[in-house]
Amino acid sequence: MGSSALLTAVVVGAFLWIAAIHAGTEDDGRLLCTCENEKGTCINATCRGDICFYTWVQGYEEKGCFSADSYREQCLTSFKRFFVHCCRENYCNALTTPPPNINGEPTTTPPEFPRPTLWISLVLLLSIVTASVCGLVLFLRFQRAPCKRRNVEDHDSTKLKVTNGDDPSYGGIFDEFCTSGSGTGLPYLVQRTMARQISLVECVGKGRYGEVWRGTWMGESVAVKIFSSRDEQSWFRETEIYNTVQLRHDNILGFIASDMTSKNSSTQLWLVTHFHELGSLYDFLQYSSLEPESCLRMCLSVVCGLVHLHTEIVSSQEKPAIAHRDLKSRNILVKRNGQCCIADLGLAVIHSQSHDYLDVGNNPRVGTKRYMAPEVLDETICMDVFESYKQTDIWALGLVFWEITRRTIVNGIVEEYRPPFFDLVPSDPSFEEMKKVVCVDQQRPSLHNRLHSHPILSATARIMKECWYQKPQARLTALRVRKTLSKLDHDSDFSIEKLKQDV
């Protein structure tokens, strides 16, 4: 009697559910939705689908349509920095905006349903829960006796499966993702789900580190760095930092997800980030020359990223200080707006004065020899002092500025792209070759005369020289470099404004 009533409730509920899905749709059974995205699916800012959606993923908004079978996968997710709103009425996504607490705060806003659907969902849910409880009671009643007889072998194999799936060497790091408050990215399972929905499209970079691919997720380009197995420590470090440190900044490469999979007994390590189609600063400088104002914009953006890394924040949004340790033009990406962002935190060290720790990690990798500071090359660096690492970043920052200024046109003159010390060491220089040039001979990259005839470039040249002092403590800080460049930027804005007024 009870079970037939339950069955009726389930059947009626399912019928009403289907009816509700079709309510409010156009003649062809599909909704009209507001469409604002770059997937190429919008016609006159409209699309047709079974569900209208609005997503806010790390500051990027999109509106469009999903098919009904994407509902579970796409709509039932609302996390920190990831807000999805799905609805089932014509143009119901037109005016949606993220809830006020989305910026860095976890949101609990559930996707909104039209009222009848919500009501039917509740009936269905109640039916399913009741049926499950009944089923469980019956199941336990009949299973209890055989369970008792389960032998030791079975028990052991169950245990074995659990330990295999929960590899001890990874357990610690994943536990850290879940620590409340400090974790900043998506929950680990969501990262994994997202990573597995990515289609790899084209390989855009290859090196000792592994490969970088352009992939797509929900029609959006993402960058997927696939780490070579010998560089797994870099994946661990970068994953750890992105998931535990508040690193959202315009000039730090935006993190999306990290994923580890096993394929044919080998481990694949993925880091999914924002995709920047202009590629690395190194690539960009090969084929582009710059005006002094663009050079300033680029240099300023790099140092803004570095200041954010180097600065410890001691507030509710606290952040330890981070030194990069492998800053170079290949680890900087160029954005469409002419600014840059810093990538590759695989070698970074973390320091907190307020919590009194210095975490240098345990990566056997070292920085790029060409960019190594004198104290790294002659091994006099104080490895237990955090300031030392920041000072090596400043050395490298000066070299990056030098690469950018070479490609800057002044008085119609521009130099070809060359890597730092191109005229003093061979390609892929050895540690000893670099040490001879930088420490013994104390050579520095040469600065072209044309730089002295432009206010932006002469100031940048002065900064470079002060980034290259032999004595690490004498070098500028990132904050000082930012201040000087910001002032130049402000002054050049001012003179452009004045020029406009004069015209």
Ligand code: ADE
């Ligand atoms: N090369 C390395 N990382 C990249 C990224 N995030 N976007 C584009 N090209 C890249």
